[in-house]
Amino acid sequence: MKALGRIWCMVAVVAVSSRADAAGFAMSDNFTILTPACPTQQDATAYAREVLESAEAWRSEIARHWLGEELPPGAGRTTVNVSFSDKQDTGLTWATDHPQRRDHTLYLTTTPDRALGTTLAHEMVHVVLATRFPSPRRLAAWLEEGIASSYDDGARQAARKQSLSWIARTGNWPDVEALLNSPNLNARDATAYATASSITEFLLTRGDRHTLLEFGQYAGEHGWDAALARYYRIPSTADLERSWQQWVRQSPTGPQNGHLRYSTTGPT
Ligand SMILES: [Zn+2]
Structure with missing residues:
Protein backbone atom coordinates (compact mmCIF):
# COMPACT_ATOMS: atom_id res chain seq x y z
CA MET A 1 0.00 0.00 0.00
CA PHE A 133 17.04 23.57 22.39
CA PRO A 134 14.66 26.35 21.39
CA SER A 135 15.59 29.91 20.55
CA PRO A 136 17.52 31.67 22.08
CA ARG A 137 19.35 28.49 23.21
CA ARG A 138 19.43 27.03 19.72
CA LEU A 139 22.59 25.12 18.79
CA ALA A 140 25.02 26.92 16.47
CA ALA A 141 24.16 26.70 12.77
CA TRP A 142 27.29 24.68 11.85
CA LEU A 143 26.60 22.11 14.57
CA GLU A 144 22.94 21.62 13.64
CA GLU A 145 23.93 21.34 9.98
CA GLY A 146 26.78 18.98 10.84
CA ILE A 147 24.37 16.66 12.60
CA ALA A 148 21.58 17.03 10.02
CA SER A 149 24.00 16.38 7.14
CA SER A 150 24.73 12.91 8.47
CA TYR A 151 21.21 11.96 7.31
CA ASP A 152 21.80 13.13 3.71
CA ASP A 153 21.84 10.70 0.83
CA GLY A 154 24.94 8.84 -0.36
CA ALA A 155 25.56 11.20 -3.31
CA ARG A 156 25.70 14.27 -1.07
CA GLN A 157 27.96 12.52 1.42
CA ALA A 158 30.29 11.39 -1.38
CA ALA A 159 30.47 14.95 -2.79
CA ARG A 160 31.43 16.29 0.64
CA LYS A 161 34.10 13.63 1.01
CA GLN A 162 35.52 14.59 -2.37
CA SER A 163 35.47 18.25 -1.44
CA LEU A 164 37.42 17.58 1.78
CA SER A 165 39.96 15.41 -0.03
CA TRP A 166 40.57 18.28 -2.45
CA ILE A 167 40.92 20.78 0.42
CA ALA A 168 43.41 18.52 2.19
CA ARG A 169 45.42 17.91 -0.98
CA THR A 170 45.58 21.54 -2.05
CA GLY A 171 45.78 23.17 1.38
CA ASN A 172 42.74 25.37 0.70
CA TRP A 173 41.52 25.08 4.27
CA PRO A 174 38.43 27.02 5.32
CA ASP A 175 38.41 29.47 8.22
CA VAL A 176 37.10 27.29 11.06
CA GLU A 177 36.62 30.14 13.53
CA ALA A 178 34.47 32.05 11.03
CA LEU A 179 32.37 28.93 10.43
CA LEU A 180 31.86 28.30 14.15
CA ASN A 181 30.61 31.85 14.63
CA SER A 182 28.51 32.01 11.49
CA PRO A 183 24.81 32.68 12.27
CA ASN A 184 23.74 30.54 9.33
CA LEU A 185 25.23 28.48 6.51
CA ASN A 186 24.55 29.43 2.91
CA ALA A 187 22.74 26.45 1.36
CA ARG A 188 24.93 26.78 -1.74
CA ASP A 189 28.22 26.85 0.20
CA ALA A 190 29.27 23.22 -0.20
CA THR A 191 32.61 23.81 1.57
CA ALA A 192 30.85 25.14 4.67
CA TYR A 193 28.59 22.07 4.81
CA ALA A 194 31.52 19.71 4.20
CA THR A 195 33.53 21.40 6.95
CA ALA A 196 30.63 21.52 9.43
CA SER A 197 29.90 17.89 8.81
CA SER A 198 33.55 16.87 9.12
CA ILE A 199 34.20 18.83 12.34
CA THR A 200 31.06 17.28 13.82
CA GLU A 201 32.34 13.84 12.86
CA PHE A 202 35.78 14.66 14.27
CA LEU A 203 34.29 15.70 17.63
CA LEU A 204 32.24 12.50 17.68
CA THR A 205 35.51 10.53 17.57
CA ARG A 206 36.42 12.25 20.85
CA GLY A 207 33.15 12.02 22.75
CA ASP A 208 29.59 10.70 22.45
CA ARG A 209 26.49 12.39 21.08
CA HIS A 210 25.41 13.60 24.50
CA THR A 211 28.79 15.29 25.02
CA LEU A 212 28.51 16.96 21.61
CA LEU A 213 25.12 18.47 22.46
CA GLU A 214 26.28 19.60 25.92
CA PHE A 215 29.33 21.15 24.28
CA GLY A 216 27.07 23.03 21.85
CA GLN A 217 24.88 24.32 24.68
CA TYR A 218 27.84 25.36 26.81
CA ALA A 219 29.47 27.16 23.89
CA GLY A 220 26.32 29.24 23.43
CA GLU A 221 26.87 30.73 26.86
CA HIS A 222 30.64 30.64 27.31
CA GLY A 223 32.15 30.68 23.82
CA TRP A 224 33.94 28.06 21.73
CA ASP A 225 37.33 28.14 23.45
CA ALA A 226 35.85 27.50 26.91
CA ALA A 227 33.55 24.77 25.57
CA LEU A 228 36.34 23.02 23.63
CA ALA A 229 38.59 23.04 26.70
CA ARG A 230 35.84 21.76 29.00
CA TYR A 231 34.40 18.99 26.83
CA TYR A 232 37.27 17.94 24.55
CA ARG A 233 40.43 19.15 26.28
CA ILE A 234 41.19 21.18 23.18
CA PRO A 235 42.57 24.51 24.45
CA SER A 236 41.23 26.81 21.73
CA THR A 237 39.51 27.14 18.36
CA ALA A 238 42.95 27.43 16.72
CA ASP A 239 43.91 24.06 18.26
CA LEU A 240 40.66 22.54 17.04
CA GLU A 241 41.48 23.78 13.55
CA ARG A 242 44.95 22.20 13.69
CA SER A 243 43.77 18.87 15.15
CA TRP A 244 40.88 18.63 12.69
CA GLN A 245 43.14 19.37 9.69
CA GLN A 246 45.55 16.69 10.83
CA TRP A 247 42.66 14.22 11.25
CA VAL A 248 41.38 14.96 7.74
CA ARG A 249 44.89 14.62 6.26
CA GLN A 250 45.58 11.33 8.06
CA SER A 251 42.37 9.61 7.11
CA PRO A 252 43.61 6.92 4.69
CA THR A 253 40.49 6.78 2.54
CA GLY A 254 39.45 10.37 3.04
CA PRO A 255 37.19 11.66 5.75
CA GLN A 256 34.06 9.70 6.59
CA ASN A 257 31.22 12.06 7.13
CA GLY A 258 27.83 10.88 8.14
CA HIS A 259 26.49 7.48 8.94
CA LEU A 260 25.67 5.99 5.59
CA ARG A 261 23.04 3.68 7.00
CA TYR A 262 20.74 6.68 6.60
CA SER A 263 21.27 6.81 2.85
CA THR A 264 18.16 4.74 2.21
CA THR A 265 14.90 6.43 1.29
CA GLY A 266 13.12 5.71 4.55
CA PRO A 267 13.62 5.27 8.25
CA THR A 268 15.50 2.11 9.12
ZN1 LIG B 1 20.02 21.80 7.27
Missing part, protein backbone atom coordinates in the same frame (compact mmCIF):
# COMPACT_ATOMS: atom_id res chain seq x y z
CA LYS A 2 2.87 2.28 0.88
CA ALA A 3 4.63 1.53 -2.41
CA LEU A 4 1.47 2.02 -4.40
CA GLY A 5 0.89 5.47 -2.96
CA ARG A 6 4.40 6.41 -3.88
CA ILE A 7 4.02 5.25 -7.47
CA TRP A 8 0.72 7.06 -7.91
CA CYS A 9 2.22 10.32 -6.75
CA MET A 10 5.33 9.83 -8.89
CA VAL A 11 2.87 10.04 -11.78
CA ALA A 12 1.74 13.36 -10.37
CA VAL A 13 5.19 14.89 -10.96
CA VAL A 14 4.78 14.53 -14.70
CA ALA A 15 1.05 15.02 -14.91
CA VAL A 16 0.48 17.64 -12.26
CA SER A 17 -3.11 18.50 -11.62
CA SER A 18 -3.63 22.04 -10.42
CA ARG A 19 -7.02 21.25 -8.91
CA ALA A 20 -6.86 22.57 -5.38
CA ASP A 21 -9.32 19.93 -4.18
CA ALA A 22 -6.87 17.15 -5.07
CA ALA A 23 -4.11 18.39 -2.75
CA GLY A 24 -3.04 16.09 0.06
CA PHE A 25 -3.63 16.72 3.73
CA ALA A 26 -2.92 14.70 6.87
CA MET A 27 -2.66 15.62 10.53
CA SER A 28 -1.55 14.24 13.90
CA ASP A 29 -0.64 15.66 17.33
CA ASN A 30 2.84 16.41 16.01
CA PHE A 31 2.34 17.36 12.36
CA THR A 32 0.15 19.02 9.76
CA ILE A 33 1.13 17.70 6.32
CA LEU A 34 0.31 19.55 3.08
CA THR A 35 1.24 17.76 -0.14
CA PRO A 36 0.70 18.51 -3.85
CA ALA A 37 -2.18 17.47 -6.00
CA CYS A 38 -2.20 13.89 -7.23
CA PRO A 39 -4.39 12.50 -10.04
CA THR A 40 -7.18 11.81 -7.54
CA GLN A 41 -8.04 13.01 -4.06
CA GLN A 42 -7.62 9.48 -2.78
CA ASP A 43 -4.04 9.32 -4.12
CA ALA A 44 -3.19 12.73 -2.64
CA THR A 45 -4.53 11.74 0.78
CA ALA A 46 -2.68 8.41 0.64
CA TYR A 47 0.58 10.22 -0.17
CA ALA A 48 0.07 12.83 2.59
CA ARG A 49 -0.46 9.97 5.04
CA GLU A 50 2.80 8.38 3.89
CA VAL A 51 4.64 11.63 4.54
CA LEU A 52 3.00 11.81 7.97
CA GLU A 53 4.04 8.25 8.76
CA SER A 54 7.65 8.96 7.72
CA ALA A 55 7.74 12.27 9.62
CA GLU A 56 6.57 10.53 12.80
CA ALA A 57 9.12 7.73 12.33
CA TRP A 58 12.02 10.16 11.74
CA ARG A 59 10.97 12.38 14.66
CA SER A 60 10.98 9.38 16.94
CA GLU A 61 14.21 7.83 15.64
CA ILE A 62 16.19 11.10 15.63
CA ALA A 63 15.02 12.07 19.13
CA ARG A 64 15.90 8.65 20.53
CA HIS A 65 19.27 8.58 18.75
CA TRP A 66 20.39 12.09 19.73
CA LEU A 67 18.47 12.89 22.91
CA GLY A 68 18.07 9.38 24.29
CA GLU A 69 14.30 9.79 24.56
CA GLU A 70 11.21 10.63 22.53
CA LEU A 71 9.91 14.19 22.45
CA PRO A 72 6.61 14.53 24.33
CA PRO A 73 3.51 14.34 22.09
CA GLY A 74 2.76 17.70 20.52
CA ALA A 75 6.14 19.23 21.48
CA GLY A 76 7.60 21.09 18.51
CA ARG A 77 4.44 20.82 16.39
CA THR A 78 5.42 21.20 12.75
CA THR A 79 3.66 22.06 9.52
CA VAL A 80 5.29 20.25 6.59
CA ASN A 81 4.79 21.74 3.10
CA VAL A 82 5.81 19.43 0.25
CA SER A 83 6.34 20.56 -3.38
CA PHE A 84 7.37 18.07 -6.04
CA SER A 85 10.41 18.64 -8.23
CA ASP A 86 12.59 16.22 -10.12
CA LYS A 87 15.27 18.93 -10.61
CA GLN A 88 15.51 20.35 -7.12
CA ASP A 89 16.22 18.68 -3.80
CA THR A 90 15.97 21.31 -1.09
CA GLY A 91 14.60 21.62 2.39
CA LEU A 92 14.13 24.51 4.75
CA THR A 93 13.09 24.53 8.37
CA TRP A 94 11.77 27.71 9.89
CA ALA A 95 11.90 26.91 13.59
CA THR A 96 9.75 28.83 16.05
CA ASP A 97 11.73 31.86 17.11
CA HIS A 98 9.28 33.86 19.21
CA PRO A 99 6.34 33.05 21.51
CA GLN A 100 3.69 34.13 18.99
CA ARG A 101 4.78 31.45 16.52
CA ARG A 102 3.65 28.14 17.93
CA ASP A 103 4.61 25.73 15.13
CA HIS A 104 7.81 25.02 13.26
CA THR A 105 7.38 25.18 9.48
CA LEU A 106 9.21 22.87 7.15
CA TYR A 107 9.37 23.22 3.35
CA LEU A 108 10.51 20.42 1.05
CA THR A 109 10.97 20.79 -2.71
CA THR A 110 12.08 17.39 -3.91
CA THR A 111 10.97 14.08 -5.37
CA PRO A 112 8.08 12.20 -3.74
CA ASP A 113 10.56 9.59 -2.51
CA ARG A 114 13.00 12.02 -0.92
CA ALA A 115 10.13 13.83 0.81
CA LEU A 116 9.67 10.55 2.70
CA GLY A 117 13.38 9.81 3.09
CA THR A 118 16.68 11.64 3.36
CA THR A 119 15.51 15.20 2.65
CA LEU A 120 12.74 14.87 5.22
CA ALA A 121 15.17 13.27 7.72
CA HIS A 122 17.70 16.12 7.39
CA GLU A 123 15.03 18.74 8.11
CA MET A 124 13.59 16.65 10.93
CA VAL A 125 16.97 16.90 12.72
CA HIS A 126 16.49 20.69 12.75
CA VAL A 127 12.95 20.25 14.07
CA VAL A 128 13.99 17.86 16.86
CA LEU A 129 17.02 19.90 17.94
CA ALA A 130 15.18 23.24 17.74
CA THR A 131 12.42 21.72 19.89
CA ARG A 132 14.84 20.44 22.53
Whole structure:
Protein backbone atom coordinates (compact mmCIF):
# COMPACT_ATOMS: atom_id res chain seq x y z
CA MET A 1 0.00 0.00 0.00
CA LYS A 2 2.87 2.28 0.88
CA ALA A 3 4.63 1.53 -2.41
CA LEU A 4 1.47 2.02 -4.40
CA GLY A 5 0.89 5.47 -2.96
CA ARG A 6 4.40 6.41 -3.88
CA ILE A 7 4.02 5.25 -7.47
CA TRP A 8 0.72 7.06 -7.91
CA CYS A 9 2.22 10.32 -6.75
CA MET A 10 5.33 9.83 -8.89
CA VAL A 11 2.87 10.04 -11.78
CA ALA A 12 1.74 13.36 -10.37
CA VAL A 13 5.19 14.89 -10.96
CA VAL A 14 4.78 14.53 -14.70
CA ALA A 15 1.05 15.02 -14.91
CA VAL A 16 0.48 17.64 -12.26
CA SER A 17 -3.11 18.50 -11.62
CA SER A 18 -3.63 22.04 -10.42
CA ARG A 19 -7.02 21.25 -8.91
CA ALA A 20 -6.86 22.57 -5.38
CA ASP A 21 -9.32 19.93 -4.18
CA ALA A 22 -6.87 17.15 -5.07
CA ALA A 23 -4.11 18.39 -2.75
CA GLY A 24 -3.04 16.09 0.06
CA PHE A 25 -3.63 16.72 3.73
CA ALA A 26 -2.92 14.70 6.87
CA MET A 27 -2.66 15.62 10.53
CA SER A 28 -1.55 14.24 13.90
CA ASP A 29 -0.64 15.66 17.33
CA ASN A 30 2.84 16.41 16.01
CA PHE A 31 2.34 17.36 12.36
CA THR A 32 0.15 19.02 9.76
CA ILE A 33 1.13 17.70 6.32
CA LEU A 34 0.31 19.55 3.08
CA THR A 35 1.24 17.76 -0.14
CA PRO A 36 0.70 18.51 -3.85
CA ALA A 37 -2.18 17.47 -6.00
CA CYS A 38 -2.20 13.89 -7.23
CA PRO A 39 -4.39 12.50 -10.04
CA THR A 40 -7.18 11.81 -7.54
CA GLN A 41 -8.04 13.01 -4.06
CA GLN A 42 -7.62 9.48 -2.78
CA ASP A 43 -4.04 9.32 -4.12
CA ALA A 44 -3.19 12.73 -2.64
CA THR A 45 -4.53 11.74 0.78
CA ALA A 46 -2.68 8.41 0.64
CA TYR A 47 0.58 10.22 -0.17
CA ALA A 48 0.07 12.83 2.59
CA ARG A 49 -0.46 9.97 5.04
CA GLU A 50 2.80 8.38 3.89
CA VAL A 51 4.64 11.63 4.54
CA LEU A 52 3.00 11.81 7.97
CA GLU A 53 4.04 8.25 8.76
CA SER A 54 7.65 8.96 7.72
CA ALA A 55 7.74 12.27 9.62
CA GLU A 56 6.57 10.53 12.80
CA ALA A 57 9.12 7.73 12.33
CA TRP A 58 12.02 10.16 11.74
CA ARG A 59 10.97 12.38 14.66
CA SER A 60 10.98 9.38 16.94
CA GLU A 61 14.21 7.83 15.64
CA ILE A 62 16.19 11.10 15.63
CA ALA A 63 15.02 12.07 19.13
CA ARG A 64 15.90 8.65 20.53
CA HIS A 65 19.27 8.58 18.75
CA TRP A 66 20.39 12.09 19.73
CA LEU A 67 18.47 12.89 22.91
CA GLY A 68 18.07 9.38 24.29
CA GLU A 69 14.30 9.79 24.56
CA GLU A 70 11.21 10.63 22.53
CA LEU A 71 9.91 14.19 22.45
CA PRO A 72 6.61 14.53 24.33
CA PRO A 73 3.51 14.34 22.09
CA GLY A 74 2.76 17.70 20.52
CA ALA A 75 6.14 19.23 21.48
CA GLY A 76 7.60 21.09 18.51
CA ARG A 77 4.44 20.82 16.39
CA THR A 78 5.42 21.20 12.75
CA THR A 79 3.66 22.06 9.52
CA VAL A 80 5.29 20.25 6.59
CA ASN A 81 4.79 21.74 3.10
CA VAL A 82 5.81 19.43 0.25
CA SER A 83 6.34 20.56 -3.38
CA PHE A 84 7.37 18.07 -6.04
CA SER A 85 10.41 18.64 -8.23
CA ASP A 86 12.59 16.22 -10.12
CA LYS A 87 15.27 18.93 -10.61
CA GLN A 88 15.51 20.35 -7.12
CA ASP A 89 16.22 18.68 -3.80
CA THR A 90 15.97 21.31 -1.09
CA GLY A 91 14.60 21.62 2.39
CA LEU A 92 14.13 24.51 4.75
CA THR A 93 13.09 24.53 8.37
CA TRP A 94 11.77 27.71 9.89
CA ALA A 95 11.90 26.91 13.59
CA THR A 96 9.75 28.83 16.05
CA ASP A 97 11.73 31.86 17.11
CA HIS A 98 9.28 33.86 19.21
CA PRO A 99 6.34 33.05 21.51
CA GLN A 100 3.69 34.13 18.99
CA ARG A 101 4.78 31.45 16.52
CA ARG A 102 3.65 28.14 17.93
CA ASP A 103 4.61 25.73 15.13
CA HIS A 104 7.81 25.02 13.26
CA THR A 105 7.38 25.18 9.48
CA LEU A 106 9.21 22.87 7.15
CA TYR A 107 9.37 23.22 3.35
CA LEU A 108 10.51 20.42 1.05
CA THR A 109 10.97 20.79 -2.71
CA THR A 110 12.08 17.39 -3.91
CA THR A 111 10.97 14.08 -5.37
CA PRO A 112 8.08 12.20 -3.74
CA ASP A 113 10.56 9.59 -2.51
CA ARG A 114 13.00 12.02 -0.92
CA ALA A 115 10.13 13.83 0.81
CA LEU A 116 9.67 10.55 2.70
CA GLY A 117 13.38 9.81 3.09
CA THR A 118 16.68 11.64 3.36
CA THR A 119 15.51 15.20 2.65
CA LEU A 120 12.74 14.87 5.22
CA ALA A 121 15.17 13.27 7.72
CA HIS A 122 17.70 16.12 7.39
CA GLU A 123 15.03 18.74 8.11
CA MET A 124 13.59 16.65 10.93
CA VAL A 125 16.97 16.90 12.72
CA HIS A 126 16.49 20.69 12.75
CA VAL A 127 12.95 20.25 14.07
CA VAL A 128 13.99 17.86 16.86
CA LEU A 129 17.02 19.90 17.94
CA ALA A 130 15.18 23.24 17.74
CA THR A 131 12.42 21.72 19.89
CA ARG A 132 14.84 20.44 22.53
CA PHE A 133 17.04 23.57 22.39
CA PRO A 134 14.66 26.35 21.39
CA SER A 135 15.59 29.91 20.55
CA PRO A 136 17.52 31.67 22.08
CA ARG A 137 19.35 28.49 23.21
CA ARG A 138 19.43 27.03 19.72
CA LEU A 139 22.59 25.12 18.79
CA ALA A 140 25.02 26.92 16.47
CA ALA A 141 24.16 26.70 12.77
CA TRP A 142 27.29 24.68 11.85
CA LEU A 143 26.60 22.11 14.57
CA GLU A 144 22.94 21.62 13.64
CA GLU A 145 23.93 21.34 9.98
CA GLY A 146 26.78 18.98 10.84
CA ILE A 147 24.37 16.66 12.60
CA ALA A 148 21.58 17.03 10.02
CA SER A 149 24.00 16.38 7.14
CA SER A 150 24.73 12.91 8.47
CA TYR A 151 21.21 11.96 7.31
CA ASP A 152 21.80 13.13 3.71
CA ASP A 153 21.84 10.70 0.83
CA GLY A 154 24.94 8.84 -0.36
CA ALA A 155 25.56 11.20 -3.31
CA ARG A 156 25.70 14.27 -1.07
CA GLN A 157 27.96 12.52 1.42
CA ALA A 158 30.29 11.39 -1.38
CA ALA A 159 30.47 14.95 -2.79
CA ARG A 160 31.43 16.29 0.64
CA LYS A 161 34.10 13.63 1.01
CA GLN A 162 35.52 14.59 -2.37
CA SER A 163 35.47 18.25 -1.44
CA LEU A 164 37.42 17.58 1.78
CA SER A 165 39.96 15.41 -0.03
CA TRP A 166 40.57 18.28 -2.45
CA ILE A 167 40.92 20.78 0.42
CA ALA A 168 43.41 18.52 2.19
CA ARG A 169 45.42 17.91 -0.98
CA THR A 170 45.58 21.54 -2.05
CA GLY A 171 45.78 23.17 1.38
CA ASN A 172 42.74 25.37 0.70
CA TRP A 173 41.52 25.08 4.27
CA PRO A 174 38.43 27.02 5.32
CA ASP A 175 38.41 29.47 8.22
CA VAL A 176 37.10 27.29 11.06
CA GLU A 177 36.62 30.14 13.53
CA ALA A 178 34.47 32.05 11.03
CA LEU A 179 32.37 28.93 10.43
CA LEU A 180 31.86 28.30 14.15
CA ASN A 181 30.61 31.85 14.63
CA SER A 182 28.51 32.01 11.49
CA PRO A 183 24.81 32.68 12.27
CA ASN A 184 23.74 30.54 9.33
CA LEU A 185 25.23 28.48 6.51
CA ASN A 186 24.55 29.43 2.91
CA ALA A 187 22.74 26.45 1.36
CA ARG A 188 24.93 26.78 -1.74
CA ASP A 189 28.22 26.85 0.20
CA ALA A 190 29.27 23.22 -0.20
CA THR A 191 32.61 23.81 1.57
CA ALA A 192 30.85 25.14 4.67
CA TYR A 193 28.59 22.07 4.81
CA ALA A 194 31.52 19.71 4.20
CA THR A 195 33.53 21.40 6.95
CA ALA A 196 30.63 21.52 9.43
CA SER A 197 29.90 17.89 8.81
CA SER A 198 33.55 16.87 9.12
CA ILE A 199 34.20 18.83 12.34
CA THR A 200 31.06 17.28 13.82
CA GLU A 201 32.34 13.84 12.86
CA PHE A 202 35.78 14.66 14.27
CA LEU A 203 34.29 15.70 17.63
CA LEU A 204 32.24 12.50 17.68
CA THR A 205 35.51 10.53 17.57
CA ARG A 206 36.42 12.25 20.85
CA GLY A 207 33.15 12.02 22.75
CA ASP A 208 29.59 10.70 22.45
CA ARG A 209 26.49 12.39 21.08
CA HIS A 210 25.41 13.60 24.50
CA THR A 211 28.79 15.29 25.02
CA LEU A 212 28.51 16.96 21.61
CA LEU A 213 25.12 18.47 22.46
CA GLU A 214 26.28 19.60 25.92
CA PHE A 215 29.33 21.15 24.28
CA GLY A 216 27.07 23.03 21.85
CA GLN A 217 24.88 24.32 24.68
CA TYR A 218 27.84 25.36 26.81
CA ALA A 219 29.47 27.16 23.89
CA GLY A 220 26.32 29.24 23.43
CA GLU A 221 26.87 30.73 26.86
CA HIS A 222 30.64 30.64 27.31
CA GLY A 223 32.15 30.68 23.82
CA TRP A 224 33.94 28.06 21.73
CA ASP A 225 37.33 28.14 23.45
CA ALA A 226 35.85 27.50 26.91
CA ALA A 227 33.55 24.77 25.57
CA LEU A 228 36.34 23.02 23.63
CA ALA A 229 38.59 23.04 26.70
CA ARG A 230 35.84 21.76 29.00
CA TYR A 231 34.40 18.99 26.83
CA TYR A 232 37.27 17.94 24.55
CA ARG A 233 40.43 19.15 26.28
CA ILE A 234 41.19 21.18 23.18
CA PRO A 235 42.57 24.51 24.45
CA SER A 236 41.23 26.81 21.73
CA THR A 237 39.51 27.14 18.36
CA ALA A 238 42.95 27.43 16.72
CA ASP A 239 43.91 24.06 18.26
CA LEU A 240 40.66 22.54 17.04
CA GLU A 241 41.48 23.78 13.55
CA ARG A 242 44.95 22.20 13.69
CA SER A 243 43.77 18.87 15.15
CA TRP A 244 40.88 18.63 12.69
CA GLN A 245 43.14 19.37 9.69
CA GLN A 246 45.55 16.69 10.83
CA TRP A 247 42.66 14.22 11.25
CA VAL A 248 41.38 14.96 7.74
CA ARG A 249 44.89 14.62 6.26
CA GLN A 250 45.58 11.33 8.06
CA SER A 251 42.37 9.61 7.11
CA PRO A 252 43.61 6.92 4.69
CA THR A 253 40.49 6.78 2.54
CA GLY A 254 39.45 10.37 3.04
CA PRO A 255 37.19 11.66 5.75
CA GLN A 256 34.06 9.70 6.59
CA ASN A 257 31.22 12.06 7.13
CA GLY A 258 27.83 10.88 8.14
CA HIS A 259 26.49 7.48 8.94
CA LEU A 260 25.67 5.99 5.59
CA ARG A 261 23.04 3.68 7.00
CA TYR A 262 20.74 6.68 6.60
CA SER A 263 21.27 6.81 2.85
CA THR A 264 18.16 4.74 2.21
CA THR A 265 14.90 6.43 1.29
CA GLY A 266 13.12 5.71 4.55
CA PRO A 267 13.62 5.27 8.25
CA THR A 268 15.50 2.11 9.12
ZN1 LIG B 1 20.02 21.80 7.27
